[in-house]
Amino acid sequence: xxxxxxxxxxxxxxxxxxxxxxxxxxxxxxxxxxxxxxxxxxxxxxxxxxxxxxxxxxxxxxxxxxxxxxxxxxxxxxxxxxxxxxxxxxxxxxxxxxxxxxxxxxxxxxxxxxxxxxxxxxxx
Amino acid sequence: xxxxxxxxxxxxxxxxxxxxxxxxxxxxxxxxxxxxxxxxxxxxxxxxxxxxxxxxxxxxxxxxxxxxxxxxxxxxxxxxxxxxxxxxxxxxxxxxxxxxxxxxxxxxxxxxxxxxxxxxxxxxxxxxxxxxxxxxxxxxxxxxxxxxxxxxxxxxxxxxxxxxxxxxxxxxxxxxxxxxxxxxxxxxxxxxxxxxxxxxxxxxxxxxxxxxxxxxxxxxxxxxxxxxxxxxxxxxxxxxxxxxxxxxxxxxxxxxxxxxxxxxxxxxxxxxxxxxxxxxxxxxxxxxxxxxxxxxxxxxxxxxxxxxxxxxxxxxxxxxxxxxxxxxxxxxxxxx
Numbered sequence: 001x002x003x004x005x006x007x008x009x010x011x012x013x014x015x016x017x018x019x020x021x022x023x024x025x026x027x028x029x030x031x032x033x034x035x036x037x038x039x040x041x042x043x044x045x046x047x048x049x050x051x052x053x054x055x056x057x058x059x060x061x062x063x064x065x066x067x068x069x070x071x072x073x074x075x076x077x078x079x080x081x082x083x084x085x086x087x088x089x090x091x092x093x094x095x096x097x098x099x100x101x102x103x104x105x106x107x108x109x110x111x112x113x114x115x116x117x118x119x120x121x122x123x124x
Numbered sequence: 125x126x127x128x129x130x131x132x133x134x135x136x137x138x139x140x141x142x143x144x145x146x147x148x149x150x151x152x153x154x155x156x157x158x159x160x161x162x163x164x165x166x167x168x169x170x171x172x173x174x175x176x177x178x179x180x181x182x183x184x185x186x187x188x189x190x191x192x193x194x195x196x197x198x199x200x201x202x203x204x205x206x207x208x209x210x211x212x213x214x215x216x217x218x219x220x221x222x223x224x225x226x227x228x229x230x231x232x233x234x235x236x237x238x239x240x241x242x243x244x245x246x247x248x249x250x251x252x253x254x255x256x257x258x259x260x261x262x263x264x265x266x267x268x269x270x271x272x273x274x275x276x277x278x279x280x281x282x283x284x285x286x287x288x289x290x291x292x293x294x295x296x297x298x299x300x301x302x303x304x305x306x307x308x309x310x311x312x313x314x315x316x317x318x319x320x321x322x323x324x325x326x327x328x329x330x331x332x333x334x335x336x337x338x339x340x341x342x343x344x345x346x347x348x349x350x351x352x353x354x355x356x357x358x359x360x361x362x363x364x365x366x367x368x369x370x371x372x373x374x375x376x377x378x379x380x381x382x383x384x385x386x387x388x389x390x391x392x393x394x395x396x397x398x399x400x401x402x403x404x405x406x407x408x409x410x411x412x413x414x415x416x417x418x419x420x421x422x423x424x425x426x427x428x429x430x431x432x433x434x435x436x437x438x439x440x441x442x443x444x445x446x447x448x449x450x451x452x453x454x455x456x457x458x459x460x
Contacts, residue, residue, distance in 0.1 A: 016132075024140045048160050048191075087353060098159045100166045107161060113154035113176065120345035120359055121170065121336070124328045124369040124403060 041111040042076050044069060048107070056095070056110065066104050076108060151175070153321075153337040158183045162194050163303060165327035171314060172321040172337055182319050186310050193309070196224050197302050199247065199295075206296055210247065214292030217281060223309075225285040228278065230410055231301050235275040238418035238430070243390040247295025248272045250388065258377035260384055266393035269293070273390040304368055304413025307331035311409075324409075328374070331366040331409045343458075349373050349400035349441055357441060359458045360405065368412035370420040371401035387420045398424040398443055405437040405453055 010018075044052040046064060054060060060071045066082030075093040083103035091099050098109040156179035159168040169186055173179035198204040205224045212218050220228075231244035248269035252261035277290040289296060303326035310324040311331050321334025323342060332342040341361040348355035349371050360367060372395070376385035385395045404416040415436060419427045424442065431438050437453040449457060 020136055020140065027141045045160075048162070048187075097157060098168070100159050100161065102161060102166060105161050107159050107166075109158060113156055120343045120356070122168070122323050122325045122330050122332075122342070123345040123347055123353075123356070124330050124367050 040074065042071065043107075043109045043111060045107045045109070047105045064104075064106055067101060067106055069108060076110065078108070155337060156180065156183065158187070160187050160190075162187075162190055163198070163306070163326065164200075165303070167327070168323070168325045169310070169314075170323040170325070171319045172334065173319060178318075182314055182317050185317060186314055186324075189313055190306060190310065193223065193302075193306055196221055197227065197298055199297050199299055206298060209287050209289060210295045213289035213294040217279065217284075217286035217288035219284055219286045222285060225280070225287065227298055227302065227305050227410075228287050228296065229280055230305065231298055231414065232275055232278055232280070234301065234411075234414035234418065237434075238415065238422070239426075240275065240390055241421040241426070242300055242414045242418035243273055243275050244296055244298055244300065245273050245275045245278060245289070245294055246300070246388060246390055247297035248293060249390070249393040250297055250299075250386075251295065252393070253384070253386065253388070255375040255377055255384070255386060258379065260379070261393070270391070270393055273393070300417045301410055301414040303327065303329040304331075304366065304409035304411070307366060307409035307413075326409075328371070329366070329368045329409055329413045332362050333364050335363055346403050346439060347371065347373075347401070350445070357401075357447070358439060360453075360456050361458055362405070362456060365405055365407055365456075366409035366412045367403060367405045368409070368416040369401050369403040370416040372399070373401070387417060389421050396421045396423065398427070400441045400443055400445065402427070402441075403439040405439075405456065 040056040042054050042056050043050060044064060051064065052062065054071060056071060056074050056076060058071065062069045067078055068080040070077055070079040075095045077093045078088040078099055078101065081089050081101055081104065083101055088099050088101035094110060096110050098107060100107050151174040153172045153174045155170060155172055156176065157168060157170045159166050167190060169183050171179050171182055195201065196205045199206055201207060205220045209218045234242050235244060249266065252265055252269065272291055272294045277294060278296065279288045279290055307324040307326050307329050308331060311333050314322060315333065323330060323332045330344055335341055341363045344360045344362055344367055345356040346358045346360065346369060348357040370387055372383060372385040372387060374386060376383055387396050388394065389396050399420050402416050402420040404412045404419065406412050419430060419438060422430060431450055435452065438450045439453060440448040
């Protein structure tokens with residue numbers, strides 16, 4: 001069956017519906033990737049150089065020098081570190097913001113907007 | 125009938141597009157943050173923007189500037205301009221970039237203002253202290269370098285932007301002002317590229333501008349010197365202000381029950397003893413960075429006189445844990 005024949009079988013309602021769906025699909029394809037947050041990405045940098053860009057939705061354990069980084073259930077943490085203070089390990093699981101291990105020069109950052117701070121915005 | 129249906133379908137289509145566009149049309153400003161390890165510390169830039177892309181680009185531009193800045197001013201990087209000045213101490217003047225020259229000039233001004241309590245010529249004493257390996261210098265070693273700790277022996281030449289350390293063995297160390305100054309420069313840069321609010325936090329040297337997305341002031345916690353990293357001594361509500369804290373808990377070691385930390389008195393080469401931390405608030409980061417160190421080093425009596433004379437906003441925590449909050453800071457301190 002040719003496409004013109006097929007169109008001939010459609011009612012006005014079918015055509016309206018087609019136009020409507022076409023508009024919605026077209027607008028979604030163009031606009032959703034632009035305006036919706038990409039979320040769920042974690043950047044791991046060593047010495048300010050990007051080493052990994054990983055999805056938070058894929059559970060993983062990654063050894064990086066003296067550190068063990070773990071991704072699980074949409075969150076990330078430093079499971080273990082050979083640094084003296086272990087501030088990075090004590091910070092626990094995060095799903096926004098960053099974990100920094102200064103002695104190992106590792107920065108783990110969850111991409112996207114940070115939620116408004118419940119406590120303080122910075123500490124001096 | 126046909127035209128009615130067409131009108132209805134057109135309306136539905138428009139509504140659908142508006143619904144999808146809604147996030148863009150009503151995009152509210154959000155907070156974006158990024159941290160990098162620079163200047164031997166963690167630098168976190170926070171910006172408020174209604175576009176993740178714009179925020180990311182602005183933050184990347186600022187970090188690019190900060191990396192260049194670190195290269196010029198690092199005390200430890202052998203290829204920095206500060207190292208070039210130090211290698212030529214007692215030999216010849218060194219022409220430097222306008223940033224390095226300006227900062228050296230400012231450092232000398234704050235040294236003079238504080239009667240030498242803040243001293244950018246502190247370098248020879250600082251290199252004798254090894255806080256990482258818990259090593260302190262002997263009295264003899266310190267005595268030998270004390271005559272070199274003299275900011276009045278730093279010669280500047282405005283004509284060719286050159287800096288010369290007059291005595292052989294002198295070492296310029298801009299570490300006590302560089303982060304506050306970097307915060308100022310970063311905020312100016314970000315404002316220039318259209319970011320209307322945010323925080324430039326060079327570890328404890330912080331400058332905020334604008335306000336949070338909900339219109340409230342930024343909240344900056346003052347760390348409790350003997351608590352854990354999360355324990356706060358107080359919280360400041362700040363708008364278009366800089367704040368710096370000099371604390372004896374930043375770089376230190378304890379030997380035989382005595383705390384040896386990095387806030388060194390230029391006249392003795394030994395750590396200052398009267399405070400656990402000194403927090404200073406001012407519109408300029410260069411002021412808060414240099415003068416929080418200066419006030420810490422001055423000791424209690426001189427510090428109080430200095431605060432009165434300069435009308436500086438300050439939160440002091442004495443070595444016994446008691447506090448002094450200057451009258452002009454109280455309105456910015458929450459629960460006071």
